Amino acid sequence: MDFAYTPEQQTLREEVRQFIAEYVTPEILAEVEESGVRSRGPKTREMYQKVADRGWIGISWPKEYGGQGGSRIDQYIVEEEFGRVGVEVGGAGSGAPAILAAGTEEQKKYFLPGLIRGEISFALGFTEPQAGADLAGLQCRAVRDGDEFVINGQKMYTTRAHSGSHIYLMARTDPEAPRHKGISIFLVPMETPGITVRPLWTIQNDPPAPRRTTYGDRRTNEVFFEDVHIPASCMLGEENTGWYVGALGLNLDRVGASRYLLSVQRDEDIINWVKENDMGGYGPSQDPAVRDRLAELWIEAQVCRLMTMRSMSLVERGGTFTYEGSAEKVWAPEHGVKTTETIAQILGAYGQLLSSSEDNIEGGVFAHNLMGAFQSGINHGSAQVMRDQVARRGLGMPRG
Amino acid sequence: MDVLPSEEEQMVKNLAREFLEAESPPRLARDMEKDDQGYPPELWNKMAQLGWFGMSIPEAYDGQGLPLTYLALILEEVGRSIAPVPFHSTVVPALTIASDGTEEQRQEVLPRVSQGSLIMTWAFQEQDPRLLPEAVQAQAVADGDHYVITGTKMFVDNFNVAEKCLVACRTAPASADNQGISMFLVNTNTPGISHTPLVTLAKDKQSKVEFNQVRVPKANLVGELNQGWTVAQAMLDRATVLLCAQMVGAARKDIEMAIEYAKNRVAFGRPIGAFQSVQHMCADMTIWVDGAQLLTYEALWKMDEGLPASIEVSQAKAFCNDKCQAAVRSSQVLHGGMGFMMEFDLHLWYRRVTAWTMRLGTSFEHRARISKALIDQPGKVWLGMDQIPVA
Ligand SMILES: Cc1cc2nc3c(=O)[nH]c(=O)nc-3n(C[C@H](O)[C@H](O)[C@H](O)COP(=O)(O)OP(=O)(O)OC[C@H]3O[C@@H](n4cnc5c(N)ncnc54)[C@H](O)[C@@H]3O)c2cc1C
Numbered sequence: 001m002d003f004a005y006t007p008e009q010q011t012l013r014e015e016v017r018q019f020i021a022e023y024v025t026p027e028i029l030a031e032v033e034e035s036g037v038r039s040r041g042p043k044t045r046e047m048y049q050k051v052a053d054r055g056w057i058g059i060s061w062p063k064e065y066g067g068q069g070g071s072r073i074d075q076y077i078v079e080e081e082f083g084r085v086g087v088e089v090g091g092a093g094s095g096a097p098a099i100l101a102a103g104t105e106e107q108k109k110y111f112l113p114g115l116i117r118g119e120i121s122f123a124l125g126f127t128e129p130q131a132g133a134d135l136a137g138l139q140c141r142a143v144r145d146g147d148e149f150v151i152n153g154q155k156m157y158t159t160r161a162h163s164g165s166h167i168y169l170m171a172r173t174d175p176e177a178p179r180h181k182g183i184s185i186f187l188v189p190m191e192t193p194g195i196t197v198r199p200l201w202t203i204q205n206d207p208p209a210p211r212r213t214t215y216g217d218r219r220t221n222e223v224f225f226e227d228v229h230i231p232a233s234c235m236l237g238e239e240n241t242g243w244y245v246g247a248l249g250l251n252l253d254r255v256g257a258s259r260y261l262l263s264v265q266r267d268e269d270i271i272n273w274v275k276e277n278d279m280g281g282y283g284p285s286q287d288p289a290v291r292d293r294l295a296e297l298w299i300e301a302q303v304c305r306l307m308t309m310r311s312m313s314l315v316e317r318g319g320t321f322t323y324e325g326s327a328e329k330v331w332a333p334e335h336g337v338k339t340t341e342t343i344a345q346i347l348g349a350y351g352q353l354l355s356s357s358e359d360n361i362e363g364g365v366f367a368h369n370l371m372g373a374f375q376s377g378i379n380h381g382s383a384q385v386m387r388d389q390v391a392r393r394g395l396g397m398p399r400g
Numbered sequence: 401m402d403v404l405p406s407e408e409e410q411m412v413k414n415l416a417r418e419f420l421e422a423e424s425p426p427r428l429a430r431d432m433e434k435d436d437q438g439y440p441p442e443l444w445n446k447m448a449q450l451g452w453f454g455m456s457i458p459e460a461y462d463g464q465g466l467p468l469t470y471l472a473l474i475l476e477e478v479g480r481s482i483a484p485v486p487f488h489s490t491v492v493p494a495l496t497i498a499s500d501g502t503e504e505q506r507q508e509v510l511p512r513v514s515q516g517s518l519i520m521t522w523a524f525q526e527q528d529p530r531l532l533p534e535a536v537q538a539q540a541v542a543d544g545d546h547y548v549i550t551g552t553k554m555f556v557d558n559f560n561v562a563e564k565c566l567v568a569c570r571t572a573p574a575s576a577d578n579q580g581i582s583m584f585l586v587n588t589n590t591p592g593i594s595h596t597p598l599v600t601l602a603k604d605k606q607s608k609v610e611f612n613q614v615r616v617p618k619a620n621l622v623g624e625l626n627q628g629w630t631v632a633q634a635m636l637d638r639a640t641v642l643l644c645a646q647m648v649g650a651a652r653k654d655i656e657m658a659i660e661y662a663k664n665r666v667a668f669g670r671p672i673g674a675f676q677s678v679q680h681m682c683a684d685m686t687i688w689v690d691g692a693q694l695l696t697y698e699a700l701w702k703m704d705e706g707l708p709a710s711i712e713v714s715q716a717k718a719f720c721n722d723k724c725q726a727a728v729r730s731s732q733v734l735h736g737g738m739g740f741m742m743e744f745d746l747h748l749w750y751r752r753v754t755a756w757t758m759r760l761g762t763s764f765e766h767r768a769r770i771s772k773a774l775i776d777q778p779g780k781v782w783l784g785m786d787q788i789p790v791a
Contacts, residue, residue: 001402001403001404001405001406001409001469001697001700001701002401002402002403002701003401003403003697003698003701003702004401004705005401006401009401010786073401080784084782264783267783268780268781268782268783271774271775271781272780272781274775275775275778275780285775291767291768291771291775292764292767292768292771294771294774294775295718295766295767295768295770295771295774296718296763296767298715298770298774299695299715299718299719299767299770300691300719301783302695302698302715302783303691303694303695303719304783305783305784306403306691306694306695306698307690307691307694309401309403309694310403310404310690310694312401313401313402313403313404314404316401316402317402317404323686327683327686327687327690330683330684330687331687331691384676384680386683387679387680387683387684388676388679388680388683390682390683390686390687391673391679391680391682391683392679394683394686395659395679395682395683395686396663397659397662397663397673397674397678397679397682398663398670398671398673398674399674400670400674400675400676400679
C-alpha cells in the first residue's frame with residue numbers, strides 16, 4: 001500500500017496551481033460560466049491551448065496519439081486542480097478511454113490529437129425519452145446501407161450537443177438480437193445533415209448557477225436524427241458490441257477527478273467558510289453539533305477520495321472493475337447530497353439565496369447545489385442501478 | 401500511489417486467513433466466552449510460533465521488525481475469525497515499550513512477547529471513560545525508590561491472564577508544560593492489586609482493577625515523568641488503528657455470511673437475495689466495510705511512514721463505529737429471527753463488532769478531534785492535502 005503522491009506528482013500539482021493562479025483569470029472564469037449555454041469562448045480557448053502546450057491534456061494517453069504516455073494519476077492531478085476552480089480540461093468524459101480501448105488506428109489518430117487540441121469534443125448520446133436508467137431499452141436506429149449507416153431516432157438530455165463537435169452515439173443496429181447485443185456506438189460529427197438540436201433549459205438557468213455548482217448545468221438538449229447518413233467508419237468497435245464498448249467508457253469516466261469533485265467540493269467549501277466566518281467566536285464553527293457534523297462529512301469525503309484512489313490504483317495495475325466503480329458511484333453522490341443538505345441547515349435562511357442575490361453566500365453555490373446535487377446520483381448510472389451492480393456483479397446475488 | 405495491498409501484504413493476509421480458518425472455528429470463540437481464562441493456550445502458542453506477536457517488534461528483540469501494517473493485516477484476520485486470544489492487548493503495550501521504554505524494559509518485555517511467553521495489557525480508562533488526560537485520576541506518589549499507585553482502572557482487557565500491565569497514572573496536576581500523567585509498567589501480581597471481571601456484550605475478559613497502595617519500582621516508569629500523556633496518546637492511536645483493523649475483518653466476515661444467507665434463504669418463492677431492497681442493503685454493507693478498510697489502511701500507512709496520523713486514526717475509528725455497526729446490524733436484519741438465536745453463530749460477530757464500537761473512543765470523541773484540527777487551526781483545508789493541521 002502506498003497512499004502518497006510522488007514528489008514529482010506533488011511538484012506537478014504545484015505547477016498546475018501556479019498556472020491557474022496566473023492564467024485562469026476572472027474573464028476566463030466568466031466565459032466558463034457562459035459556456036454551458038454557448039460554446040467555449042476565445043479567451044478560454046487560448047488558455048486551453050497553453051494547457052495543451054504544457055502537455056497536461058491526455059497525459060495518460062499514448063504518445064503516438066499526442067498524449068504523454070504518462071500515468072493516470074498525473075492526469076488525475078491536473079484534472080482535479082482545474083476542476084477545483086470549475087474549469088474542465090481534457091480527459092474525463094471525453095470518450096477517449098473507450099476510443100483507446102476499442103477504436104481503429106484511424107480513429108485513434110484522428111480523435112485523440114483533436115481532443116487534446118480542444119478541436120474535438122463529444123456530446124454523450126446515450127439517454128432517450130424512453131431509455132434512461134434502463135439504457136439497453138434504447139430505440140434510436142442505425143441501419144446499414146452499403147458503406148453507410150442511416151440513423152433515425154431521438155436522444156434526450158444530450159448535454160453538450162450544442163457545443164460539441166461530435167456526438168458519441170449509442171444506437172440499435174440489430175433489433176432482432178437480445179437487447180444488449182444489438183447495440184453499436186458511432187462517433188458522429190454534429191454538422192452531419194439531418195441532426196437537429198433543441199435546447200432543454202434546467203432549473204439552474206435563471207438565475208445562472210455559479211461555476212463549480214454540482215450539476216449547475218443550465219442547459220441540456222434534445223437531439224433529433226432524421227435520415228442521417230454517416231460512413232460506416234464512424235462505428236466504434238465491432239458492430240453490435242456497443243453495449244460493452246459503452247460500458248467501458250462509463251466505467252472509466254466514473255473514476256476521474258470531475259466525478260469525485262462533484263461530490264466533495266462543498267465539504268471543503270463549507271469548512272473553509274465556517275473558519276473564515278467565525279463571527280467573533282460566535283459562529284457555527286463554535287457550535288458542537290455543527291462541528292460534529294462537519295467532521296462526519298469530512299470523514300465521508302475522505303472515503304470518496306479513497307474510493308477514487310482505489311479505482312485509480314486498479315486502472316494503474318491494469319486490473320478490471322468488478323464493482324468498485326459502481327460502489328464509488330453510490331457512495332460519493334449520496335455523500336454529496338448529504339453535505340449539501342447539511343449546509344442548508346448550517347447556513348439557515350442565507351442558504352436559500354441564489355446567484356443573483358447580492359446577499360448570497362459564496363456566490364450562491366450552496367443554494368444552487370440544493371437544486372443539483374441529487375442529479376449526480378441519477379446520471380451516469382443511477383444509485384439504484386449502481387447498487388444492483390454492486391450486488392449482482394460484485395457479490396454474485398441472483399437477478400430478481 | 402497504489403492503495404491496494406502489495407503482493408507481500410496480501411500474502412501475509414492470506415496465510416493468516418488459512419491458518420485461522422483451520423485453527424480458530426467459531427466454536428472456539430463460543431467456548432472461550434465461558435472459559436475462566438478466555439483463551440486457548442494451544443492456539444496462542446501456535447500463533448507465537450508463526451511470529452505474529454513479534455511482527456512489528458524490532459529484530460533485536462526477537463521480533464520481525466515489520467511495519468505496523470503487517471501486524472494490522474494479521475489482526476484484521478484475527479477479527480475475521482474472532483479468534484479468542486489476548487493478542488491486541490499484548491501487542492499494544494509491547495509496542496509502547498518498544499518505542500518509549502528503557503533498554504532494560506525492552507529486554508525484559510519484548511523478546512518474551514515475541515516468543516509468546518508474556519501476555520500483557522494496559523490500563524487507561526477510569527470512572528470517566530473518555531480518553532482524555534483529565535479522566536486519569538489514579539495517583540502515583542513517589543516514595544523512595546518506588547511509586548505508590550492508588551486508584552481504580554476500568555475496562556482493562558484480559559487483565560485476568562496478563563502478567564504485566566501498562567498503567568496511566570496522575571503524578572502531578574496538569575500544568576502549562578504537561579498533563580501530569582506518567583506511565584508505569586506494573587506486574588499484575590504486585591500486592592495491593594485486585595480485580596473484578598466485568599460482564600460485557602462481547603463476553604470477553606475485561607476487568608475493573610483496583611490499585612491499593614501498589615508499590616512499583618521507579619525503574620518501571622515508561623517515558624518521562626509527567627510526560628506520559630504523549631506516550632499514552634501514541635499508544636491509544638496505535639491501539640485504535642489496530643482495533644479498526646480487527647473490526648474491519650470481523651465486519652467483513654459478518655456481512656459475507658449475510659450475503660450468503662440471502663442467496664439461499666427462500667421467501668415469497670425466491671431467494672431473498674433476489675429482492676432489490678435486499679440487494680441494496682448488501683451493496684451498502686459492502687460499501688461501508690470497504691470505506692472503513694480504506695480509512696484504516698491509510699492511517700496505518702501514515703504511521704508506518706512516520707507521519708502524524710492521529711486525524712487519520714480518528715477518521716477510521718469514527719467511521720468504523722458508525723458503519724461497521726450498521727453493517728453488522730443489517731446482517732442481523734437479513735437473517736430474520738435466526739440471528740437472534742444463541743445456537744446460530746452470527747451473534748458472535750455482531751456482539752464483538754458492536755462492543756468494539758465503544759472501545760477506544762466513541763464516534764463523538766473522534767469527530768471532536770477531527771473538527772478541532774479542521775476548524776480551529778488556521779489555513780484552508782482541502783481533501784488530499786498532505787497534512788491536516790493538528791491542534
Ligand atoms: C443535467 C443532466 C445532464 C445529462 N447529460 C446527459 C448526457 O450528456 N448524455 C446522456 O446520454 N444522458 C444525459 N443525462 C441523462 C441521465 O443519464 C438520465 O437522466 C439518467 O440515466 C436517468 O434516466 P431517466 O431520466 O430517464 O430516469 P429513469 O430511468 O426514468 O429513472 C427514474 C428513477 O427510477 C429509478 N430506477 C430506474 N430503474 C430502476 C431499477 N431497476 N431499480 C430501481 N430504481 C430504478 C432511477 O434510479 C431513477 O431514480 C443527463 C441528465 C441530466 C439531468
